[in-house]
Amino acid sequence: MVDPEPTPPGSAASRKLHFICGGSDSRQDVEGPKREKKRRLDLEDTEQKDSRAEFEAKYQEMYQQLGAGGCGAVFAGYRREDGLPVAIKHIAEGYVFCKHVDYNGRELSIEVAVMLRLQEETSGPLGTPALGAPVFLLDWYNLDKELILVHERPVPCKDLLNDIKDKGGSLPEEEAKIILKQLVDAAVDLQEKHIFHQDIKVENILIETGSDIPRVRLIDFGLSRFVKKGASYRRYYGTYQHVPPQWYSCNQNRPGPTTVWQMGVVLFETLHTGEDFMTKRFMEKSLTISETLSENCQDFLRLCLMEDPKQRPSLKQLRRHRWLK
The missing domain is CATH 3.30.200.20 (Phosphorylase Kinase; domain 1)
Incomplete structure (x- = not known):
């Protein structure tokens, strides 16, 4: 996670205490707010205990x-x-x-x-x-x-990271295609609901394994945000190793291109045995797309992982890519 953006505190209403010198009035004016604060803290403590007991x-x-x-x-x-x-x-x-x-x-x-x-x-x-x-x-x-x-908690299931490990470090291309098709559909659905997950990765994808066809379920929306059309952000939330290239060049993070980049990262780690994706290594060409993959799959990966975000397809265009047909 890079440079988390702190939540601004809520503004508190200002209070004024008027003190009357000497006599019992002064003590009452000082002790009144103290008693009120103690009552409030006691009430909060009781509510916390009740909530934990309910859980x-x-x-x-x-x-x-x-x-x-x-x-x-x-x-x-x-x-x-x-x-x-x-x-x-x-x-x-x-x-x-x-x-x-x-x-x-x-x-x-x-x-x-x-x-x-x-x-x-x-x-x-x-x-x-x-x-x-x-x-x-x-x-x-x-x-x-x-x-x-x-x-x-779907049962049985495992996250995609462990599914990959259990199958020898990578998945067959046809199985990866089933997962990516569902993942792209899910990303389009979130986009239409104006939600930006920000941290789609193999650890945050659950695979339900109780049927012949694996079912994808997204998890961990702790870094997500509601977005407006055309929004661009000056701070990046997500996994540092997967930061999109445009962050290095112009410190901008737009939901669509970033999510498409993450589709490519997930697919890369799904298909390349023993390779943990790192953006800098990919940009330096020390990580490369395997030529043993089908031409359509290689094209899908290249489009997702274009360094220039303007050259990446939109999520809806990605969904129509011939590899997913």
């Missing part, structure tokens, strides 16, 4: 760690009521970098806000998801020292 009563967390990153850790668990498998994500208070104020004036983690926005269009929290759809957010608990997110 522990509703979900059983296990010791099995599913993943960890710079912002938190994810553990397996299940919902006590019906045994539904869940993934429980813990994010320390100081690592909720991106926030959003919703229609009701609530300040939410951007991950919560985005997941809620995406789920507004579904008929129920666990309807049949589209291919490439994000995992559903079931609950969230904003506690004193951490944010806890509870997501559905």
